[in-house]
Amino acid sequence: MPTSSQGPRQLKDRVVQSRIHHERDRFIASIHESDVCRLASSYHDGDSCTFFKPPTRGSYNICYFVQFCSAGTDVERWVVRVPLAPCLALGGRNKLESEIASMKLVAEKTTIPIPKIHAYALNSSSEPLSSFIILEYVEGQKLSYTQLKTLTDEQKTRLYTSLADIHLQLRRLEFPSIGRLTCGPDGFKVSRQATTIDINMQELEGLQPSKIQAFYSDSNSLLTSANDYVTMLLEIAYNAFVEGRSSVVEDRQGEDALYHLHIFRQYAEGWINRQLDQGPFVLVHGDLEPFNLIVDDDMNVISLLDWEWSRVVPRQFFKPPLWLKNPDTTKLAYNFVYQDYLQRFDQFLAILRIREREKYGNELLSDEWAEAKVDSGFLVANALENWTDMDWFAFRYINWKCYRGLSLDERVKSFMDDDPARGVLVARKLRQGVAYNVEVGELGIAGSLSDHNDIVEAVPSCKDGPTLGDSIMRHISHWGIRKGDISLFIPSLPTFALWSAAIIIAGTSYALKMGIPRFLCRR
Template identity: 50%
Template sequence: MSISRGPRALKDEIVEKRVHDARDRFIASISEAQVLRLASSHHGGDECSFFQERARGSYNICYFVQFRATGDRWVVRIPLRPCLGTSVRDKVESEVNAMILVASRTNIPVPKIHVHVTSDDPSPLSTFIILEYIGGEKLSYTRMRQLTAIEKEVLYSSLADIYIQLRRLEFPSIGRLVHRHGDFHVGLKTSSIDFNMQQLEGLGTSSIQDGFLGHQGTLASANKYVDMLLDITYNAFLRCRSSVVERGMGGQDLYHQHIFRNHVRERWIDTTLDQGPFVLAHGDLEPFNLIVDDSMAVISVLDWEWSRVVPVQFFNPPWWLCGLSTTRLASKAVYDGYLATFLHDFLQVVRAREQQRFGNERLADEWHKSRDGGGFLISNALENWTDIDWVASGYVARSLSPGQGHLSARVAAYLKQDLLRAFVADVKERDGLAYCDELNRLVQETESEEQALAPVEELTTSKWIFTSLFTRLPWSTRAIPWPTRAISVTGLSKAAVIFAATSLLIWRLMPDSLFRPRI
């Protein structure tokens, strides 16, 4: 079983350490005096001061200022450039566009934008958003466990109002919003927390995505969107050094990728929805981005930076109502329990609010249909690749016919069907072992010497990939054992394994090659 470190934690802890070090240096370079002067310059030169401590999120740092003359409270929100693998300008512009559109076409509560500035200048204060400050309490799992029946009803009604209104913001294609010719359009390719993480790890997500885009840089097919995500997730599994970190698990993890793909294509995707609807999703609508009042009504929805237009099959209900992670929900028994309790209760509220507001039950009906077959688990895993192994083992594998045998037998049969599979499994295990060794060295160096990652950085990226793979091939002069497990499992000749190894090496160094491994 692969390890999931959560949606905001990089899979590669070595890269994460480097990113966090750069983030901390970036924050240290921000002058609080300059933040105050910046806020003052957009408030008629009025004097201001901080009224609470700054707050650092995963992708932004916020400073809270109050103007003495008027009492106005603002939030100066600065993107953390080292934590972003995509364009900072595009991130801010798409977020601002989503917030303005939502504020103008719905009554979903969002903070008012006072000022926003974007620039390609790397200095910290060159790009920022200044928002109104919203008082209240951030929703938390602890608070949700303490809800009274009345508070639960209020919260569910507020959430339902948010979702049913977003569902009715439809567009002709998939991606992020731009503002052109006096209106909002999809004009940027899609992005997400998962895409951002993969870009930071150097997995080449953007180049795969570009191959699916039309001449205008957008995507207008839900089926192609699913194909794109399947390619991106499999690419991430192959290229991430830490996707397999347990000896003997490479074949099983590769098999899980295989049955997940089959489940998506044969049982999950609704091909009749290829041309839409495509609807606006928040992209990160979790408790920490919701401000509630004392009655538990949502009074503000924060952080629209990952908002995007998605196929309706990816417009999911709040899985977090049950207080469990998506990896816990990946168990068929747990997921079925979520459907029968938390989602059942929420759907009743959604249905009533839709009927009252729109005279139909469109979203409630769509969610009721999509829930079967692990529907919400599948769409979430497609957009969060580290969940795939959990969903495949906890849900998909349990839905297979009992006549297909035990897992070990199915894995063995799967590996025998293609000469490259066993070799890929072996390489992934060796990748994981090398990664763990490097991570352990980093931890020891950090603890004993308290120094930066300079020695580790020399072993990462293309140099590390080439060296680590080249030394595994049979013509290497380094004493690395042959992938004997690949030979013994499949009965392959050394010549066949040499061909498989060469194909994998070509793909790892040139991802667009025709020699891409198949599962």
């Protein structure tokens, strides 16, 4: 059996995820290793090959590792990479075609290190090996989040220099529209709608974000307005909330989520730089995470893998690595965590600025990112393409920046009262969530509750009204603190002490908010 090498993101609908995973496993089981060897040999003059390590399954591909040991020649190692069609809403061929186009362009126009393409096939057949790509095998180690915490200053400088060179070159690949690349007789062009990991997951869940994309695209499936791109992503997020079966599992959660989508939309509309509506539009990797970087012992990047989610985006969506300090973007929504990230980012930016002056004689990207980092601009772009991050960003950042964390209950109530249809929607979503959880329970699938249930919730109120404990615990939840997040504040203390500290702090804060005498007399 192949080992798993999955990324961190999962489908929100556990029922759909269970079905997709069963289909994926059947798909993999239908691939015979002897067929993989024959396929590889057919592109190596018929030479026989053997496997030198077990196959590895990722979220969207399975990789087989073969080697040729012809007499009198060096050992040559290849990776036969097969897209997992059940995990790809638009199919393996569609995904692979854009990936190959991006890799060819990057190889032709830049010095970014990527694996050499030996062969590929693009077919729509249901046969598992009908679409594939054969790449050179790159010796080295995949960068890990754990390694990032233990880098020496010299290793960090080398890694940041490699990352700077990658981003500087990608920034200078500009195009006239937004979308995915294809390669034809006339060269490279943008000719398909952009597909992100998030959009792929929504499509698999039956939410049909592609219909919203089609509405905003022209007759050639092209999008040439950055403003429209943002509006489209906001519509896709709202549609995911409305149509997603697992987006609401309790009443207050639905009201909060709907309100936070609303204030995120307002914030994002103010974030848009209207002067950049017609471009520039630039190429991004689409999944530039540590697990897609092959590094040597000195932390030089020697290969950037997995270009399957590469696409052309508006300039404001061309963002730096957000994992330099903390890989969880929902935690970056805390302003103090983001400020901590910026200290690491500024180190990276200083290296990038030097490299940009040396290579291009200007500071184009350096200046753009120095401006974009203000007011958590990077996180706005990230949330727009990862819709569940919108709620966290609004809850943890916008509530504090725009409202100082005050009067959340009153603001949510006023928002709901302004339009009775919102209450009807939340009630429908709650019924849908209850039915979803029943189905999950009947199928015996783990993970029926949404991530929001990790938010600290008040103990159910007694008929005489909320207790002091209710009020304090609800006050903690207004901070957007999840149970696992308390350690961000005081990481060296044990769990009991962390909760004690949190409750004391919250109680003091609540006392100041309510007034000391009233607080002490409250029952």
